[in-house]
Amino acid sequence: MSTQVFKNLSNSKGFQDSFVFHAENISVKYGRIHALNNVSFSIAKGEVIFVTGKSAAGKSTLLNLLAGDVKAGSGRLINSLDERFIAQVFQDVKLLHDLTLEENLLLSFDPQLYKSKREFMSDLTELVQFLGIESKLKIKAQNANGGLKQKLALVRALMTKPQIILCDEPTSSCDKESSIKFFELLNYYNVKKGLTIIWASHNKELVKNFPGKMLHLDNGKLVYSGHACFI
């Protein structure tokens, strides 16, 4: 497809209503290594996408590319939304260790999104109660275990009222029960608020249990794109 066609497509109301991302022949290289090699896909608004593959298959690179943290070496990526409407749950969690968990959550308080801090705290309380971590918010981030940190990272991302959430191995430190609760929460946001979920995981078996589309990567190449349960 020519550049002009892409420009017209991305500017058209139809594209903005349907697709949030459209990637064509995307390649990303780190030195000589192809992190992503000629990858093409489309992600529609409100879709649940699982990005699977072994370690170093290119999952994190793909998510970083969608977040705007990595630039494509070649190919074309069209994003119909501003990067500011994308929230991330990082693989390494990214909490400030010298702050308490609550203080870390308060970093996501944006006065433009909430009428008052009270409204923010009310939404926050609901989320932490659902995940059962309300009694642990006063502990320092450096003393929290991996699962707790991941739950907190998810809450922090959801508190920014995103339209797209990118989760990079968000339940790698959680047990199966917590992982399911994690997904239930995201699914609620997906159904009620139309949140587009892009979830990277090396655990193909886990994501098979959830409804959604799967992009399976192998050595930077997209080898499967379809419904998760059909793989």
Added chain:
Amino acid sequence: MFYLGQFFISIKRANITGVLFVIFTAALLSVSFNKDKLSSFITHAELEHSNPYFNALISKDINLNSISRKINSLPGVERVKHRKIVDAKKELGTLNKELKSSVLERLKAIKYSSLTIELSQNLKIKSQNLVKEYLTRLVGENSLTLSSIKYPKQKEETVSFKDKFLAYADSIILAVVAFMWAVLFISVLKRNASYFYLVEKFQRKSNIKLKAYSFGVGLICTMTILANLYIEESFSVAPLGISLVLITLSLVLLSKTKYKGPVV
């Protein structure tokens, strides 16, 4: 103010380094502001009397910077130094021998700044008088009192290492303060890199560190300059300009940096 708040949060997060950064920002500007005075203070005994010179008491209402610049550009003038008010009062005392007591009484009632104009070693008396006349024309007879030309004892031809060092001491002090400021600036930013990264990521804002530091450092600069102007109205234009450019360049470079490391 959101960005000013973010600046103070980052200073608090950096603990002692943050406090030192604020102090050194003010110190850098103060040293730049008073570089000429610092030079006079350090080299006072060593260099002041190496050339023939005369002192001028000038009414405080006159713009000393402009006068110094014009006099300094004259051929035969080696340097023009601002002197402290205390020195100006001493100078009045030394004029006792040269002036009538009634004139002195009148002079004491007026607020003065003092300049020392050093002339070239072999400048003819006629040319010395021309410099004085030019100064009188610039300032106005009523706002100026001039001393006679003084001829200090000639120093030995050999210049010691100490003399050489003292001649550049003000510049060395300024360079050290600027270096320390840069080191502290980098340390404070390094300490807060992950903090700004997360605030940007989760509060849908861009370039927070640049905006926060522009507001914060801008506030410190303004307060320091105002405080210095309140104490002493004359200042060293070039060093102050260079310091402000250094600070501005650092802030511009700051906007180009992108945090990619782990959050700690």
